[in-house]
Amino acid sequence: MLIQRLTDILSSEITAPEIYRGRREFMRAAGTLALAGGLGLQVADAAAGVKLAGTRPGPYGTSEELTPYKDVTTYNNFYEFGTDKADPAVNAGSLNPRPWTVRVDGLVNRPGQYDIDALLKLASLEDRIYRMRCVEGWSMVVPWVGYPLNELIRRVEPLGSAKYVEFTTLNDRARMPGLRSPVLDWPYTEGLRLDEARHPLTLLAVGLYGETLPNQNGAPVRIVVPWKYGFKSAKSIVRIRFVEHRPISSWERAAPREYGFYSNVNPEVDHPRWSQSRERRIGEFRKRKTLMFNGYGEQVARMYTNLDMRRYY
């Protein structure tokens, strides 16, 4: 696949940050921006993306209140940048998401290397507002930008023997300080059954809140699987591999009793160390009931009719 430089985003298209961030923060930043702008400098900020033009509203939306941009970008589990949820926002500045290529290989007819800019143009970008439920018992509502992963999958033509898809996150110590700690078996890998990966809800996400992904949210490209616990949605991916046998993902390898391969959001099946029946929506005081498949049962339940969800948690 072609590798090309980013040329189609004009500085005039950079979204005014006050749309997403607090007015007060904006006022504080405004002075700096004005100064830098006057000097003709570019302002780099790990949390600030570039506006993604020409997105269209996608299906499966929710009218629930969006989790504020600030919370979505400062409360992250991304162990490659530290194990505290505040760490990624602080440490992810070194990720450097461009240039970036994603290798797509394994049991496919048309393997290839995709440059991030080619990926961005592969299919039309949609705004998808999804609930996100973390296995730890909290949740958010995030307006992602991306397109169904299946748009990519059908182009690479999986072979009949391909039954699963494995995603691999970048594994570069120079750019990800958290990798120095052996807290997980690096690189981070995750996997889905092929039918799950091809499900129209499964997103190849390149942005949130109308902008390119902030580094701490998995820039420049990640997976979003909204009916599964958050850790199933691999961030900053560099490889998508089609395989015959079920891959073992990082959290499953670390604690198989606690994090199963499926990890469908399920209020009936507790994590061994805490209940999954309720969750705290970030920004809310009282906990709310967790919904089966995170509320996406109508779309996904039929994929699991023959699966014992207690055994295959």
Add this chain to the structure above:
Amino acid sequence: MSPRQFTALKSGLFLLCLVPLANLVYGLIADTLGANPIEVLTRGLGDWTLRFLLITLAVTPLRRLSGLGWLLRLRRLLGLYTFFYALLHFASYVWLDQFFDWAEIGKDIVKRPFITVGFASLLLLLPLAATSTNAMMKRLGGRRWQVLHRAVYAIGIFAVLHFWWMVKKDITEPATYAVVLALLLGMRLYWALRSGPGRHGVGVS
């Protein structure tokens, strides 16, 4: 140290022990605790319970190593602050985290080992706090009081387990507390063994 100096020291310590709480409350009000303030508050109170517990347990070895007798007279204050932060930690869990859902809390205590040991250490703290007054000490008698208050060793072990079993994967922090606790208990064990079975318990509390 003169009595006046000691009173000033103790008063200063009393106020100092309130600083972590003030800090958390300020963070709540000023909204600087991040996206999940309830989690930060509950965990912060838990962290400080454990820290006060270890500081309390450090008094006896410190006194022994330094020879500063007045250190012992600060131990009750520190022990009661441990209890104070433990109560706040529990209240934060019951109120902010579970919102008085007693059925859910009961299930947690029975089913989740990390909550079971956390709750056990809180229960064990109750009789220690209740017998912390001079009058109670006299009523029990020094010897029995001392035996009762050795429960603090079990509390320390339960409290570290409570943290260790809660953590998802990165055990750096609980392991740090475990090392400090092992050191503090190990010194006592060493001294107890060295002083021989006949003098068992003397100076060990």
